[in-house]
Structures are given as C-alpha cells and as structure tokens.
Amino acid sequence: MDVREREIHGEQEHLDAVYRRLEEKIHEAEFLMDDAAKRVQVGTPGALVERDAQVFRAGLHLNRLNAEFEDFLFGRVDLLAGKDGERGADGAYTSVEPADGAVRERDGVPTAEIAETLHIGRLGVLDADYVPLVIDWRAPAAAPFYRATPVAPGRVVRRRVIRSRGRRVLGVEDDLLRPELRALLDGRELPVVGDGALMASLGRARTHAMRDIVASIQAEQDEVIRAPAVSVTEVSGGPGTGKTAVALHRAAYLLYQDRRRYAGGILIVSPTPLLVSYTEGVLPSLGEEGQVAIRALGSLAEGFEADAYDDQAVARIKGGSAMARVLHRAARGTVEVVARPPGRLRVVAFGARVELDAEELAAIRQSALGGTAPVNLLRPRARRLLLDALWRKSGARRHYPDSELAAEAREAFNEDVGTEDDFLEFLDAWWPEITPVRVLAAMTDERRLGRWARRVLRPAEIRLLARSLRRITPRGEGLSVHDVAMLDELRTLLGAPARPEKPREIDPLEQFTGLEEVTTFADRSSPRRDRADREGAERTGYAHIIVDEAQDLTPMQWRMVGRRGRQATWTVVGDPAQSSWPAPEEAAAEREAALGSRPRRRFELTVNYRNPAEIAAVADRVLALAMPHMRPPRAVRATGAEPRYRATGEDLAGVVRAETRRLLAEVEGTVGVVVAMGRREEARGWLAARDAGAVEPDGAEVERVVVLGSLEAKGLEYDATLVVSPAEIADESPVGLRVLYVALTRATQRLTVLAGPKDAPDAGQVPDLLRELDG
Numbered sequence: 001m002d003v004r005e006r007e008i009h010g011e012q013e014h015l016d017a018v019y020r021r022l023e024e025k026i027h028e029a030e031f032l033m034d035d036a037a038k039r040v041q042v043g044t045p046g047a048l049v050e051r052d053a054q055v056f057r058a059g060l061h062l063n064r065l066n067a068e069f070e071d072f073l074f075g076r077v078d079l080l081a082g083k084d085g086e087r088g089a090d091g092a093y094t095s096v097e098p099a100d101g102a103v104r105e106r107d108g109v110p111t112a113e114i115a116e117t118l119h120i121g122r123l124g125v126l127d128a129d130y131v132p133l134v135i136d137w138r139a140p141a142a143a144p145f146y147r148a149t150p151v152a153p154g155r156v157v158r159r160r161v162i163r164s165r166g167r168r169v170l171g172v173e174d175d176l177l178r179p180e181l182r183a184l185l186d187g188r189e190l191p192v193v194g195d196g197a198l199m200a201s202l203g204r205a206r207t208h209a210m211r212d213i214v215a216s217i218q219a220e221q222d223e224v225i226r227a228p229a230v231s232v233t234e235v236s237g238g239p240g241t242g243k244t245a246v247a248l249h250r251a252a253y254l255l256y257q258d259r260r261r262y263a264g265g266i267l268i269v270s271p272t273p274l275l276v277s278y279t280e281g282v283l284p285s286l287g288e289e290g291q292v293a294i295r296a297l298g299s300l301a302e303g304f305e306a307d308a309y310d311d312q313a314v315a316r317i318k319g320g321s322a323m324a325r326v327l328h329r330a331a332r333g334t335v336e337v338v339a340r341p342p343g344r345l346r347v348v349a350f351g352a353r354v355e356l357d358a359e360e361l362a363a364i365r366q367s368a369l370g371g372t373a374p375v376n377l378l379r380p381r382a383r384r385l386l387l388d389a390l391w392r393k394s395g396a397r398r399h400y401p402d403s404e405l406a407a408e409a410r411e412a413f414n415e416d417v418g419t420e421d422d423f424l425e426f427l428d429a430w431w432p433e434i435t436p437v438r439v440l441a442a443m444t445d446e447r448r449l450g451r452w453a454r455r456v457l458r459p460a461e462i463r464l465l466a467r468s469l470r471r472i473t474p475r476g477e478g479l480s481v482h483d484v485a486m487l488d489e490l491r492t493l494l495g496a497p498a499r500p501e502k503p504r505e506i507d508p509l510e511q512f513t514g515l516e517e518v519t520t521f522a523d524r525s526s527p528r529r530d531r532a533d534r535e536g537a538e539r540t541g542y543a544h545i546i547v548d549e550a551q552d553l554t555p556m557q558w559r560m561v562g563r564r565g566r567q568a569t570w571t572v573v574g575d576p577a578q579s580s581w582p583a584p585e586e587a588a589a590e591r592e593a594a595l596g597s598r599p600r601r602r603f604e605l606t607v608n609y610r611n612p613a614e615i616a617a618v619a620d621r622v623l624a625l626a627m628p629h630m631r632p633p634r635a636v637r638a639t640g641a642e643p644r645y646r647a648t649g650e651d652l653a654g655v656v657r658a659e660t661r662r663l664l665a666e667v668e669g670t671v672g673v674v675v676a677m678g679r680r681e682e683a684r685g686w687l688a689a690r691d692a693g694a695v696e697p698d699g700a701e702v703e704r705v706v707v708l709g710s711l712e713a714k715g716l717e718y719d720a721t722l723v724v725s726p727a728e729i730a731d732e733s734p735v736g737l738r739v740l741y742v743a744l745t746r747a748t749q750r751l752t753v754l755a756g757p758k759d760a761p762d763a764g765q766v767p768d769l770l771r772e773l774d775g
C-alpha cells in the first residue's frame with residue numbers, strides 16, 4: 001500500500017466506526033419511538049405530553065440519521081496539545097493556542113507529538129464512552145479546521161479534507177500548516193497527501209443546484225459565518241467571493257448555536273426565483289431543513305407570487321420611495337372609488353324617516369379618513385360617525401331633556417338603526433372592505449392617479465405607471481416583482497381584510513401572452529410556487545433576516561423586508577458593483593430605516609472563488625468603466641483558457657447556436673447564455689431543447705443550457721457562459737455596465753463573448769467595451 005492508500009484506509013476505518021455508531025443511534029431512536037407509542041395506554045395528561053415530546057425528539061433524530069449524506073464526514077485536524085486543557089460540551093479540547101511545551105527541539109529539529117485528532121462532519125457523533133467520533137462543523141472545536149492558516153496555525157499541524165460517497169472514503173487532501181515542524185503521530189511521522197481540497201472543489205463541474213462548501217470554508221468566510229448575531233452583520237465582496245454560500249452556512253450556524261431562538265424564524269431573501277431554486281438544496285445538505293424560509297422578493301408577501309420583470313423605467317417608478325406616498329393617498333382615495341352607494345342614506349328611526357344627503361355623506365367620509373389608521377380598520381369609526389349624524393338630524397335629542405334618558409334613547413337609536421337592513425346594506429356599499437389589488441386597479445385611471453401622485457410623480461411617469469398596472473387582473477394575475485412590494489405596502493395601509501385574498505393559481509402560458517415584461521422559466525419554478533402556496537399562512541416577524549444581493553433591493557422592497565424584521569437581527573450581503581438599481585442613495589435611506597439604529601459589524605470578502613483569473617481580467621475591465629473606484633476581488637486560480645471572442649455578423653442565431661454547442665463540448669456541466677432582457681424570448685427560440693439536451697450516466701435527460709436575460713443571471717453560475725452583445729446589455733439601462741459586469745462574472749471555466757454590430761468589434765473580434773485600455 002502506498003501512503004495515499006494507507007491514509008484512505010485509515011479514514012475508512014474511522015468512517016466505518018462512525019456508521020456503526022450511527023446505526024446504534026438509529027436503533028435507539030426506533031426503540032424510543034416504539035416505547036413512546038406504547039405509552040398511549042397510560043393516559044394521564046403528563047404522560048401524554050411526555051410521550052409527544054419523546055416521539056418528536058426521536059423522530060427528529062431518526063430523520064437526520066437516515067438522511068444519507070454524501071459526505072457525512074469531511075474533515076480532520078491533527079492538533080498539538082492545547083494551552084488550557086479545557087474540554088467543550090462535545091468532549092473536544094477547545095484551546096486555540098498550543099501549550100508551552102508542545103514543541104521541543106529534538107536532534108536540532110522542532111518536533112511535536114500530535115496530542116489530539118478531531119474528525120469534522122455534518123453532525124456531531126459521540127461514541128458509547130462520550131468520546132467524540134465526529135465534531136459538528138459548527139461547534140467551537142471545529143473552528144480551527146476553517147480558521148487555521150500557515151501564518152496563524154494555532155494548534156493545527158495538519159488539516160485534511162476527506163472525500164467520501166455514502167459509506168466509502170474516496171480520497172484525502174492535506175494541508176500542512178506547520179511545515180517547519182516534525183510532527184509525530186503514535187511515534188510515526190505525520191504523512192501529507194494530495195494537493196489542496198479547495199482547488200479540487202473549485203474546478204468541479206456545476207449543476208443547477210448549488211453545493212455546500214463545509215469542507216473548504218476559508219478563514220475570512222468562517223469569520224462571517226460565526227460572527228455573533230447581536231445586531232446587523234454587513235458583508236460586502238465582489239462576484240464569486242462566496243457571499244451567498246456564506247449567508248446559507250451562517251443560517252445553519254445560527255440554528256446550531258441557538259436553536260430555540262432561531263427555529264422557524266430565519267428568513268433568507270433572495271432576488272430571483274432562479275436563485276432560490278439554485279440555493280435551496282444547500283441547507284438540507286447541512287442537516288437543516290424546514291427552519292429557514294428562502295423567499296424570492298416576488299414571493300415575500302403571502303398570497304402573491306411574481307417573477308415577471310417590469311422594464312427599467314417602470315421599475316424605477318414602482319420601486320422608488322416616492323411610491324409609498326402615492327400609495328398612502330391611493331389607499332384612502334380608493335374608498336371613494338369603490339363605494340357604490342345610492343346618493344343618500346335613508347333610515348327609519350323611532351317611526352320617522354331620517355336622511356343624509358350626498359354632501360353630508362362626503363363630509364362624514366372625509367372626517368372618518370382623517371389620521372393615518374389603516375383604511376379597513378376605519379369602518380367602525382365611519383359607522384359611528386354616520387349614526388351620530390343620523391341622531392343629530394333626527395332631532396330626537398330634543399324630546400329627552402334629561403341627559404340620562406337621552407343617553408338611553410341614543411343607545412336604543414343605535415341599536416335600532418345600526419341593525420336595520422337598509423343601514424347595513426348602505427354601510428357595506430359605502431365603506432366596503434378594500435383589498436390591495438383593488439387599489440392598484442383604482443390606480444389604472446390616469447386622471448385619478450394624477451390626483452394621487454400630484455407633485456410626487458411627473459405626468460409621463462403617471463402615464464407609464466397607470467398603463468403598466470392595467471395588466472393586473474382582479475384576481476391578482478399578471479403581477480410583476482415590483483407590484484408585490486406595492487401590494488405589501490398597501491396591505492399595511494389598508495389593514496388586514498377579514499377575508500384573506502385567495503392565493504392565485506397561475507397558468508404559465510398566460511404569462512406569455514401579449515406582455516412586454518414576461519417571465520422566464522415560469523415553467524421551471526412551478527413546484528416552488530406550489531410550496532409557496534402551501535406556506536400561505538406566512539409568519540410576519542422573523543428572529544433573523546438574511547438579505548442576499550442586498551445591493552438590488554429597491555426602496556419599496558427594503559420597506560417590505562423591513563416590516564418582517566422589526567425585532568430581528570440581520571445579515572446583509574451584497575456588492576455595490578453589481579447593483580442594477582439606479583438610485584443608490586434612495587435605497588440606502590430605506591435600508592437604514594429597515595435596519596434601524598442597531599449597531600453594524602462590517603466584513604469584506606476579498607477572494608474570487610468562481611472565476612478563473614483569465615475571465616476575471618475581462619470582467620475587471622468593465623468594472624473599471626462602471627465603478628472606477630472599486631477594487632475587484634482576487635481570483636485564486638487560472639485555467640490557461642483565455643476567453644473567446646466572435647463577431648456575429650448577420651447570422652446572430654446561427655453563431656449563438658454554434659458557440660453554445662462548442663461550449664457544451666468543452667465543459668461537463670452547465671452552459672449559461674446571457675442576453676439583453678429584450679432578447680430573451682427570441683434567444684430561447686434559437687436554442688431549441690434538443691440542442692441543449694445531454695444524457696447523464698444514469699440515462700436521465702438533463703438540460704445543460706440555460707438562456708437568461710441579463711437581470712436574471714444574478715447570483716448564478718455556470719461552467720461556461722456565452723455573453724451575447726455586451727453593448728446591448730450595457731445600453732438597456734442607466735446601470736447597464738454593472739449588469740454587464742454581473743454577466744461576465746458567471747463562468748467557472750469558460751467564457752465566450754459574441755460581438756454584434758453595436759459592439760464595434762476590432763480585428764480580434766473583441767467588443768469595444770471589453771478591450772484592454774492602452775497603458
């Protein structure tokens with residue numbers, strides 16, 4: 001056996017011991033379930049409560065143990081003796097620094113015995129004597145596995161990443177953190193195998209599902225993951241620095257740290273449904289399922305669901321903070337629009353007819369609407385004001401000089417009139433319950449909207465907004481992502497209606513009819529939508545909120561997210577250089593309002609793990625144009641494959657097809673074709689499904705090619721990316737260069753750029769925006 005085989009064999013023995021122990025635990029759990037079931041007969045309330053708790057605990061445990069993790073055990077550290085000799089709850093020594101005498105000079109060479117070996121995995125496992133077989137990756141004792149560097153190794157001599165599938169160890173990769181040391185394990189010199197787990201994992205082919213990074217979290221990332229959640233943790237970093245990965249691992253870490261505080265109460269806000277489906281497998285792979293809600297911005301308000309985009313000019317109006325003021329007026333104004341009462345109110349009181357005319361009624365409505373209370377909650381007040389007015393008008397007060405008698409008569413009057421059919425019918429019609437969708441419908445009338453938006457929006461904006469809102473049906477179909485933030489705001493302004501609006505069912509085909517702002521991949525995401533519907537009864541307050549791609553939230557979206565986190569601690573991750581929102585100051589103000597005055601802790605991630613250096617260099621040129629003062633992250637690896645440039649000439653579709661096929665042949669995994677938003681449907685037509693198909697080893701057809709509009713590419717990554725016409729992407733909005741920067745930073749291996757006529761390609765077919773500047 002060579003060294004590698006021997007080391008793999010050693011880890012295999014350990015893994016076998018772990019699985020034997022897990023099987024014992026599974027049997028224990030099954031026994032407990034069984035035992036609990038038998039207790040039904042006991043019957044006292046105390047026994048039943050205890051039984052339920054036991055079944056719950058045992059069931060939870062069983063589920064986790066039965067989940068066959070692909071690499072249950074993934075790490076190991078060999079440590080010097082620790083300074084303080086204190087053990088943590090998991091039986092491992094927690095000291096970070098080595099004991100004074102841990103290293104001794106022997107034959108002129110610094111030498112040390114390995115005092116402790118820890119295996120790190122997805123869950124902690126103790127053997128029957130409470131000795132740790134596996135340490136949970138989130139436990140304090142596991143921190144050195146992630147934190148140790150050659151500059152600050154602490155007690156770590158060797159860090160090992162173990163690759164396994166099911167119950168079989170496939171390989172090991174070691175890092176030596178104290179290369180100057182001769183380290184002995186059981187009297188033998190510590191062997192070192194492999195050449196780096198991080199690089200191996202970065203080069204791996206990508207699928208449509210993000211993978212966890214527990215085996216290779218880097219030190220600067222680990223600091224963010226484990227930062228105490230006392231207030232607001234802000235994380236910035238360029239593309240590919242692991243912000244999304246870190247956010248997800250942080251959610252798992254917080255749950256581990258304080259399950260009671262966070263259980264069920266962590267919300268992860270993601271910009272697009274595509275990114276939600278890309279990332280939603282990560283938490284289950286970390287052993288956390290169910291306690292964290294990952295929601296796209298278009299699914300945050302329960303009962304509504306949107307993944308269509310408005311064009312940029314409309315999005316700017318709907319998302320701006322001025323919209324909150326317009327909605328405030330619209331919510332109040334809609335009462336009048338919706339009300340369809342007869343012009344007057346007629347009732348019979350104490351045998352006489354009493355009447356209020358249109359003018360009197362208008363005055364009463366005005367006074368009921370005073371203040372800021374939610375409109376739907378003002379109905380009782382409106383009712384009271386009507387009865388007051390009717391009482392006054394009836395003149396009945398005159399007949400009761402005695403105030404006590406008058407009060408009694410007034411009560412009887414209220415009782416009589418207030419329950420009269422005519423009165424109730426009138427009230428229903430005059431002060432109907434208003435739904436958020438109804439307000440948007442009222443806003444489609446340009447003249448009316450003009451009144452509500454006076455001195456807030458310009459006439460051209462009012463026209464655009466009214467026209468865009470006309471797409472929404474009374475059942476709330478045809479919504480865009482930005483409409484959802486408006487509806488959420490309206491829900492607050494109106495107060496909860498007594499009857500919740502029915503979650504709508506969406507026919508994906510409907511979304512493609514006659515809309516200029518169509519959805520993409522609606523078909524792909526339908527299972528997700530069903531789930532969102534099931535989660536209908538959404539909680540409105542969370543203990544912790546994680547906002548991914550925070551640079552893209554509009555002011556209105558910050559208000560929507562903020563309402564869900566009044567008592568929360570926050571983790572906010574983003575990259576200003578990738579922002580597609582054109583008014584950063586306005587968004588910053590609402591962001592501050594949402595986060596409140598809690599103290600901030602800031603972190604920066606500096607290493608790009610996604611793009612090879614050759615691709616990063618091209619993206620950096622665009623960053624220099626888009627945001628000259630921003631420093632790009634440092635790419636950690638090179639592949640030797642330079643980006644490829646092609647001019648399309650007349651045959652755009654043909655060249656896109658040919659270059660896509662070429663990329664499919666070059667990489668094993670996914671290919672993303674990124675086009676300007678306005679070209680999505682057309683481009684999807686160019687690449688029919690049969691061009692994109694590939695067959696997995698198990699015979700399954702998979703779709704390896706995805707066509708994306710530039711705004712949808714956010715957060716995603718592909719083995720290879722084909723970027724179609726940089727100039728078209730850049731010209732689509734005032735912040736188009738930043739959108740282009742996002743598009744260029746999606747590839748993990750290959751990048752091809754196609755130059756159309758707008759790109760003014762040079763002799764090397766390089767578009768002008770991507771050319772290297774002289775000097």
Ligand SMILES: Nc1ncnc2c1ncn2[C@@H]1O[C@H](COP(=O)(O)OP(=O)(O)OP(=O)(O)O)[C@@H](O)[C@H]1O
Nearest residue numbers: 213216217218239240241242243244245609610715
């Ligand atoms: N420590 C790590 N070990 C292995 N892979 C990593 C590590 N950190 C990041 N990665 C990988 O790098 C890629 C980029 O990570 P991620 O998507 O989280 O970056 P990001 O900062 O959110 O990027 P963007 O801003 O472009 O959306 C992912 O494939 C991720 O798995």
